Amino acid sequence: MTQQFDYPPDREADSAAKVRALEALLIEKGVITPTTVDKVLGYFESEMTPLNGKKIVARAWVDPAFAELLANDTPAAIAQLDLPQGMAGAEGEHIAAVINQPGVHNLVICTLCSCFPWPVLGLPPYWYKDPTFRARAAREPRTVLTELGVPLDDTTEVRVWDASGHSRWFVVPARPAGTEGWTEEQLAGLVTTESMIGVAIVPPPPIEAGTAR
Amino acid sequence: MKLQHALGGLEGLGPVDFEKNVFVEDWEKRIFGIHVALMGLSSSLRDSLPGYDPQAAGTTFRSTWTWADLRKGAEAMNPFDYFKFRYYEKWLGGISAYCVEQGYLSADELAQAAGQLHEGTGTPPSSGGAGIDDQVIRYLREGDSPRRGPATPRFPVGDTVLVADPPHGAHTRLPGYLRGHRGVIQSVAEGNYAYFCSTGGDGLGDPVPVYVVRFEPAEIWGDTAEAGPSPLYAELYEPYLLPATD
Numbered sequence: 364m365t366q367q368f369d370y371p372p373d374r375e376a377d378s379a380a381k382v383r384a385l386e387a388l389l390i391e392k393g394v395i396t397p398t399t400v401d402k403v404l405g406y407f408e409s410e411m412t413p414l415n416g417k418k419i420v421a422r423a424w425v426d427p428a429f430a431e432l433l434a435n436d437t438p439a440a441i442a443q444l445d446l447p448q449g450m451a452g453a454e455g456e457h458i459a460a461v462i463n464q465p466g467v468h469n470l471v472i473c474t475l476c477s478c479f480p481w482p483v484l485g486l487p488p489y490w491y492k493d494p495t496f497r498a499r500a501a502r503e504p505r506t507v508l509t510e511l512g513v514p515l516d517d518t519t520e521v522r523v524w525d526a527s528g529h530s531r532w533f534v535v536p537a538r539p540a541g542t543e544g545w546t547e548e549q550l551a552g553l554v555t556t557e558s559m560i561g562v563a564i565v566p567p568p569p570i571e572a573g574t575a576r
Numbered sequence: 577m578k579l580q581h582a583l584g585g586l587e588g589l590g591p592v593d594f595e596k597n598v599f600v601e602d603w604e605k606r607i608f609g610i611h612v613a614l615m616g617l618s619s620s621l622r623d624s625l626p627g628y629d630p631q632a633a634g635t636t637f638r639s640t641w642t643w644a645d646l647r648k649g650a651e652a653m654n655p656f657d658y659f660k661f662r663y664y665e666k667w668l669g670g671i672s673a674y675c676v677e678q679g680y681l682s683a684d685e686l687a688q689a690a691g692q693l694h695e696g697t698g699t700p701p702s703s704g705g706a707g708i709d710d711q712v713i714r715y716l717r718e719g720d721s722p723r724r725g726p727a728t729p730r731f732p733v734g735d736t737v738l739v740a741d742p743p744h745g746a747h748t749r750l751p752g753y754l755r756g757h758r759g760v761i762q763s764v765a766e767g768n769y770a771y772f773c774s775t776g777g778d779g780l781g782d783p784v785p786v787y788v789v790r791f792e793p794a795e796i797w798g799d800t801a802e803a804g805p806s807p808l809y810a811e812l813y814e815p816y817l818l819p820a821t822d
Contacts, residue, residue, distance in 0.1 A: 384689035400609030474584030501584035528811030
């Protein structure tokens with residue numbers, strides 16, 4: 364990461380010791396147990412991951428009725444899928460999908476903190492929490508998107524969603540060309556976390572050898 | 577005004593660090609887990625819709641710890657430190673200070689334990705019951721929706737509104753760059769929404785209507801707005817909005 368300030372050489376070791384001390388003392392005082400933190404982490408490593416969002420997007424790509432419901436009543440649509448219990452749990456209480464269409468590209472930001480739809484996308488990547496991204500994406504979304512690899516022409520509408528209230532937005536990216544007839548599982552494999560926040564598009568799959576037209 | 581309250585639109589910054597990892601150091605996972613655990617054990621959850629009872633789960637935690645508390649800590653930072661420290665470094669500082677302030681541990685205990693762990697001696701003790709972990713996971717699965725009661729909106733969709741300029745308090749959910757600007761009500765939330773705590777003169781706390789408001793970039797940024805259509809949508813609590821009188 365970029366270095367703009369001076370840090371002590373034991374910066375990370377010091378933080379690591381401090382957090383271990385804090386956890387140990389909270390256990391000793393009976394606030395949490397020796398397994399609490401691991402269980403929380405396990406929940407996000409095994410159940411609440413971006414795979415949930417990828418499955419939602421893939422279903423929307425193959426099922427227009429689902430896509431319409433997803434746009435109009437996101438929780439109802441998500442509830443139709445076989446996803447882990449807790450999709451309306453913490454940071455998923457009020458999830459709303461915003462849909463990319465021809466001429467419309469959505470970008471989700473949080474300028475006040477780092478609000479993120481945990482059950483759909485898992486935990487936020489570092490760039491999303493970066494003050495520089497949060498500051499710049501509000502004022503110059505097109506410039507930021509170009510820098511991150513999503514150049515948009517001047518006629519494409521960029522809708523920027525600043526998550527300052529209860530809603531937790533995520534983006535349904537456009538289905539790439541060259542995926543006709545693909546299964547939902549195959550399609551889900553193309554979707555990235557970044558595309559579901561709006562800083563990436565889902566590129567067409569590479570044409571495999573022997574299938575050139 | 578605090579920088580953290582008006583981060584959106586700050587100029588003169590360099591390129592975005594496109595780091596895609598959630599954690600860049602292993603220790604960061606631990607403070608994330610502690611934060612979630614304290615949220616799941618917060619005494620404020622007694623008033624939540626799922627009707628949690630964290631005390632019955634066996635925790636000694638008797639305080640309120642919500643997103644609002646974490647955010648207040650970050651908003652209270654010196655703005656240079658806000659940029660200096662990584663995301664989870666801010667969490668570690670804020671949560672540690674809170675636990676000391678609330679009397680769960682002392683600064684000396686923390687420093688001593690950290691020193692021992694730094695040296696590689698000392699091991700975390702073992703105790704506690706499964707009820708605590710179950711409560712935390714239940715909180716994750718069932719959440720803590722702030723929705724309370726039917727919507728009582730003052731503004732209909734399509735109304736032009738003026739973003740208010742309330743006194744600057746310790747904590748706000750009003751993005752500073754929107755203060756004083758006009759937008760159009762895009763949608764009205766179906767219910768009213770409470771906030772974790774009172775933000776004082778800022779106006780949040782009790783259930784209020786919430787709106788998604790659409791802003792045109794030229795209205796916010798003037799001549800420096802980027803060319804091309806790029807509406808910005810912000811979800812704003814009703815106390816932050818005034819009728820636009822033209």
